[in-house]
Amino acid sequence: MQQLVTRSKELKEAVLKYPSKYLFILCLLGLTLFRLILSAKTAYYVNLFAGYDDQLFIDFGNELLQGHWLGDYSTRALSKGISYSLFMVLGNKVHLSYGILLGLFNILASGVSTFALRPLIKNRWLLIAIYSFFLYSPITFTGEYSTRIYRNTIVVPTVLLVIGCLIGLYFRRNGKLKTFIPWSIGLGFIFPFYWYIREDSLWLLPLLLVGLIIIAGGVIFENAQDLTFRKSLASLKKTAMSRTQLVKLFLCTLPFLLLFTTHVVLKNTNEARYGIAVVNDRTGGAFGQVSKQLIRMDDGTDLNETNSKIWVSHKALEKAEAVSPTLRTISTKIDWIYHGSTWSHGEDIAGDIIFWALREAAAHAGYYTDAKKTEAFWQKVNKELANAYKTKQLTKKKEIYLAATGDGKRIKDLPLVGEFMKSGWSYNVFYKGYQQSNDPTVGPQGELEKAETLLLHSFANNWRDSSKPNPKPIELTTTAKIANTIIKLYQKLVPLWLIIFSIGFLLILFGSIFSKSNSSTFRSLLLLIVGLSLSYVIFLIGVSWFCSWTPERRDLFMMVYTGGGVPVIQWIEVLALVGIFQLPRIASKVNKKS
Known part of the structure; x- marks a missing residue:
């Protein structure tokens, strides 16, 4: 008890001697x-x-x-x-x-x-x-x-x-x-x-x-x-x-x-568990390469000039099927994306959503249960598309690209990118619209x-x-x-x-x-x-x-x-x-x- 009283007294003296220190704490x-x-x-x-x-x-x-x-x-x-x-x-x-x-x-x-x-x-x-x-x-x-x-x-x-x-x-x-x-x-x-x-x-x-x-x-x-x-x-x-x-x-x-x-x-963990040495099989691996090839494909229409929302059109997928026998094996499932799935009601799919839909179409065709089989499938598709580009069966869009699996832009699209940057800056600097909701x-x-x-x-x-x-x-x-x-x-x-x-x-x-x-x-x-x-x-x-x-x-x-x-x-x-x-x-x- 005496020790407790002594310590209390010492603490009180310390607080009085250095009040700002203890106030800070x-x-x-x-x-x-x-x-x-x-x-x-x-x-x-x-x-x-x-x-x-x-x-x-x-x-x-x-x-x-x-x-x-x-x-x-x-x-x-x-x-x-x-x-x-x-x-x-x-x-x-x-x-x-x-x-x-x-x-x-x-x-x-x-x-x-x-x-x-x-x-x-x-x-x-x-x-x-x-x-x-x-x-x-x-x-x-x-x-x-x-x-x-x-x-x-x-x-x-x-x-x-x-x-x-x-x-x-x-x-x-x-x-x-x-x-x-x-x-x-x-x-x-x-x-x-x-x-x-x-x-x-x-x-x-x-x-x-x-x-x-x-x-x-x-x-x-x-x-x-x-x-x-x-x-x-x-x-x-x-x-x-x-x-x-x-x-x-x-x-x-x-x-x-x-x-x-x-x-x-x-x-190594993914290879041991699934059989493929890939960290991310959406942006990496063979599917990532296929995505890159599809994004850059000229589908032969003026869609790229009139509608920058579409990264990969239905027409582009049809052209890919025409030069890729492997991709053509799931053509009915790709058609399902546009006529039967919740991804689309017949219209082209905007943004990167098409890649999620394409993976699901492959799953409906029997893939994405065995990683090796799936990776091999996309590797074949990638090789066939690459050869089609080499032989000029496919041509690339004239766009600027920042990332492998990201969309390209034309010069006329850059002002829109600038508007987005201005909007993002205002959110970050002024905390615009920030709130906690119910x-x-x-x-x-x-x-x-x-x-x-x-x-x-x-x-x-x-x-x-x-x-x-x-x-x-x-x-x-x-x-x-x-x-x-x-x-x-x-x-x-x-x-x-x-x-x-x-x-x-x-x-x-x-x-x-x-x-x-x-x-x-x-x-x-x-x-x-x-x-x-x-x-x-x-x-x-x-x-x-x-x-x-x-x-x-x-x-x-x-x-x-x-x-x-x-x-x-x-x-x-x-x-x-x-x-x-x-x-x-x-x-x-x-x-x-x-």
Whole structure:
């Protein structure tokens, strides 16, 4: 009892002596706990009729839990990335509900990103402000990237972590090895996880590659002063690198080594389970090659010039059948797509949906039960189409292509892509249209129970039996109302925030040119902002290019598909803010010990 009284007295004296320190800890814990509670209490929803989306990942997760890998081979088995299902399985294995696990993941991403800036920002209150900015980002409260049980929910924290680890590594490139190792290991593990969330992860690769090359260069020339290109070549010849430098250089390759290792492991696992060494048999493998050939085919009509929505027309498939005896063996099933299936009622199918329909047609013809047989079928089709191109039986459309299995564009289509980019930018910067709604969970009772078991989460409050007419409307929860209030606060503060960003960017730009004492820091910030901006442009072009096949759904698609750009924008804004606090007079004041 006496010890308890003594400790209580000591704690009281410490609080009185260092009140700001304990107030900081209290604020940090309060902000973190409140965010975790919001995540835990969120009304998540899932569409258990979406066999190629929500339901697919639930099925993957349950198969993984049972030790069946991704289940029996089908049109769905190797069609999408595995990271999201592994994320759900992790929560189940450690007995954390989906909401708690997602909340902890967001907290981890925000914390790591904030700590990455510790070499530049010493003031704890400024750090907690940056932490809060990331942690309560509107995108993490918005349905598609928050409440829907779908892979998009982990895109934002994962992108935040990739950038955070890269920036943390950059600002510690010339530091001690013990401070360099955690950031490189973190980047090494999070990048492969990010890569296999979606199939369009390529846009972040240039940033990582160039960033690690710059970091490696900084490690090699860390002792060189006033380095120019000519001096760097002379210095490189004389450089005798220490063991620490060599270890750092190896660690710079870790993300690519682990990505390659992950790729090999997935291929070998799929080969052992299904008989084909393919990670994704929709965008990769023989079917991916066939898709590429079909997209580029000139179908002999003016459809490509008059209707950019159609990636592969029915006429193109008929031409493919004419030159491919193997594809012709399933011609009746291809005809079924247009006359008898739910994919079409006789009209051409827009966008990439045609590929899902084509896979299902092949399944109806007896494929997609045996992976080897299916892969061999598409390999034959691919070879026959390739030969037809060589012999001029088929000709290619005159279009510009960004990806192998993505649509091509003509010059006249580029203004439309620009309109999509403008729309996506407004969503990302102004959080336009972001909100948390009262979305229902739909699906059969049996499938619902499987999802609840996997996720350790109950959908009882928002499940609606689709077989019963006029279901009772779902009321907006208190958690959703709080989330929407936070989103509105961010939206209202955007104009002020953009002014601060503009001031910060100008200071960084002028500091990079005119600063004598702190030019290297300003140039580092400018380099990071430019790199992130270019990555964002690549991202926005890619998303706009893909989505522009449906102009009437531009706003919906750009809100849904551009969420991964929000953490990039927020990082750019935060770096501009950090630039303001690098001014000597301001830095000397904000970084004083409390």
